[in-house]
Amino acid sequence: MKLLRAFAICVCMALPVFAFAADPGAPANVQVMDDADEPRGTVLIVTWEEPAEAERPADLQLVGYQILISESGEPFEVASNVYLDEGTEAQIGDLKPWPWPPYFVTLAAVYAPPGLGFHYLVDEDGVVTDTRAVVVHSDPVGPVRPQGHWFNVEYTPILLLALLLCAIIIFTIYSVRGRAEDVYIRPIAGLEAVNDAIGRATEMGQPIVYVSGLSGIGSISTIASMLILGHLTRRSAAYETEILVPCNDPLGMTTEREIVSQAYTEAGKPDAYRPENIFFVTESQFGYVAAVDGIMLREEPAACFYMGYFFAEALILAETGNETGAIQIAGTDADTQLPFFITACDYTLMGEELYAASAYLSRQPLLVAQLRGQDIAKTILAALIVAGAAAATYAAVSTGVLAEAAQRFVEWFAV
């Protein structure tokens, strides 16, 4: 039974092979091999020689080649068309990745009457449909299996750097545990003002508006923003100061409701939590901005917080908030929007200050340790930059083995 099955499989594998047989005028010496420079194993390279002049059909001229491919047992399909001036080597890309199935490949020489270009002969799928064309197939080559690599050597620096950064963070979490309160975190003006903003809102009896950016829940800055929202709500809940959170991401809204609800509970005011204050507006960028602008003008909040990733709407939001006279605190890692927040807001958390904010406000050992770890990583990066610049300078001004080694050091970081 096993023998019969093996025979049947062999017949199926061979079927496409017999579908084409080389005729005079077919490309010669067709070879198919794995692209060794492509680590995913999704590219094959096909090389061939032009058909001999004597074998070509009379009154027709060679206009190009057609590469056909078949996954074992499947009919042949056009993989690509190669024009005559593109040489005698081509790639077949976008093949199936792991487990890298084997393929049969055949190459067809396409002949046409003089003056008729290759592109006139094929339909939109690349199949030669013009009856004036003559297509001569080579013998199928195969089975050829692309070779994928489990480890992409080119990406070694990425792996090492990621491992180094993770190791530093894990080490600092281990070393800081139990003494997070003792770790120094430099004052950040924008965060010092958070209490003032909450106090102002409480005194005025006006709400706080919190906008957590427009980059969705998957963005790191949104996650950082949500941590800040939790701390902010915990403090404002203690004074029962209302906080309005218009959302532009449904998933973000759900998460923010959870965070705010949790914060109210932790502040001992679960009854003061109003889920309708955290509401979805729209996913449209400017639709959202128009709505938030309207809310700010009508509700006249005492404080506005813009924390997260922002795009062109940054200035529109901050300007409107400024119009209402609210105290405004912004924080973003969108470097193109930072200038606008700096101009229009009272305080701005720049770049990584946004990530540091949650550690600064909460003093949670895990977050403080992360911050410490990031500082160590920054020191290493600064040292690498100085060493790399020195190596690049040495490689530029001198020659010899040392200069080559210096150049190799610099190039190691090129991915």
Add this chain to the structure above:
Amino acid sequence: MPEVLPATEIFGVSVEIIGVWLAAFLTLAIFSFLYQDNPVYKLAEHIFVGISAGYGVVITWHEAVIPLLINPLFRPEQAGLEAPNYVVLVPGVLGLLMFSRFVPRYDWLSRWPIAFVMGLYSGLTIPSSVQGFLLPQLHATLLPIWPGVEINAWTAVSNFLLVTGVVCTLAYFYFSREHRGALGAVSTVGIFFLMVAFGAGFGNTVMARVSLLIGRVQFLYHDWWFPHVLEPLMQLLGG
């Protein structure tokens, strides 16, 4: 089922003309916000928010739910498959769990898809940030800072400023040490570099915004005011 063609006229007026008038009205309504909040702005705002939210639902249905969930499960031939792909049930069920928010007793189930999305993105961000930002920026900073065979004096000065700026700015974002002494001096230089960069960014973006405003004003004048207001008025007055 007969094909339904879009209307070209409404009450004898071309749809295009109605569109231009609507666009002009909504543009002016939004601009009226520059004066102060008013009912016309509120109308435009509510139209904008309502239409964009509704449009978002339709897009999600047609671009995500149908091609990524319904077709692979129930109409595999339309998804280019020979048999139903039951793997899509996993994201499908995760998505459906979000509806548990409507049942307070089981609303905790909605945390699963949120946890999945946040975990997935956090995991993806680490290697992609190292590959896409950290290493390319690091490599782009490793530059010769002294004139050599292929480096002229100006390039060397430019490279020196770049390397110094990056190191000093990094020092500014050092949080676990007091910014005093050498660290304080270096981070102060970093702040200068940041402010210069922000100034350049500000100017650049303001220019882009002004060009957007010009585009809008051109629309108002060329597409609406001149052909639909001024010209008919002139014809009416026999000009």
